[in-house]
Amino acid sequence: MESEKALLHLSQAISIPTISNLDESITDWSQFEKFHAFLEKTYPLIHKNLTREKVHKASLLYLWKGKDSSLKPFAMLGHIDVVPVPEETKNEWKFPPFSGEHDEEYIYGRGANDMKNCVVALMEAVETLLEEGFQPERDVYLCFGHNEEVLCGEGSGAGAIAELLKSRGVQLEFVYDEGGAIMDDNLFGLKNPAAMVGLAEKGYADLKLSISNNGGHAAEPSDRTALGDLSRLICEIEKHQMPCRLIGTVKGTLKELGRNSEGILSIALKALSITKPLVMKILKTYRMTHAMMHTTIVPTICRAGTAVNVLPQKVEAMLNIRLLPGDTAEDVEKHIRKLAKRVGVLDELTLEFTTVSPAPSETSANSETYKIIEKTMKEVDPEIVTIPYLVTGATDSREYRGVADEIYRIYPFKITSDELDSMHGIDERLRISSFLSGIEYFVKFIKAQAERRV
């Protein structure tokens, strides 16, 4: 791998605006075709030695045949789509968002972080291994979805690839996707850069709440209106969220944080069996860590009323729910019904889940693959410590639940919280040094996994 060339390839990848849309009729599919052609031209050995299939609309599935088909294959995931750049923010960028330009330190552009960086780094790694004449023992899949930013579940490219693998009877040892990163800014008093490996991910659900009553004329209202009832219920939900608990992965996070950080938090975490109530109280005060301890329920859409002088007979709210592994949609329904009873609106209430995607099961930190992730991180940079982590957002990897035994979610790039915030925002950027060591990581990781006999 030559650094200059790899950087040029990332820059070229960013300059193709593969923006996905929920309304596929407005998607510019020619950009996706252009991206496919770019990969074909840039990585000749991959396209000579691996099979490539176009799946669904514009997703890609590569298969690198191993020597021993009795060994379980694994899959490296990515998505080739990016989110759009709002017209009014284009001028605020240091460089135009689809120019792929860089300065001495950073490469800028939409997808520099999420996640042309990963797709290009994976392709660079495999091309490098092929140049070295490496052939894997086991089959290796590269799976690139085309609409991760707008869809999960039905209609998603990742779902279509997983379905295809299932129909072929493929069972994967694991899938490897985005999720965590190598946090490089001493978060929580950490002394070292910390590779946050997503071993668990929250489930996802959307719930429609409706309250109905007789309505009536606004000039002679009753004491209670449908809108007031719904508001009371929403306030009650905000006040009484689902209970907090520590799942296995989060216990692992706290244990490793305790071992690798300094200060009062470290002392408290090392004695977690005694300090648990206090630690949980502290973690509740941060949005990020609070979300790791409970199922979150939040109102996002409200629909009510047609005219200013008419009382609505029916009001609706949509709640977005992120399920802690182990919690179910039924648990949430029970919780909300209990609150509805408490504020006296149970009889008027209807609940309807419009989407439910349960949390995938947690992957163990004692697995062989986790050990290889840890070892490879250290080979690239001996300073890096590895910490298990619960991903609170949704990734493509959830689609592979049925075809993979384990799921790992981390991209191997060093990043600070500020740089992470640029994802989907203005001046999305990645440190060039992070990108290059990410490629080195993928070369070593894929090699170690592909050679593994057990």
Ligand SMILES: [Zn+2]
């Ligand atoms: Zn992404």
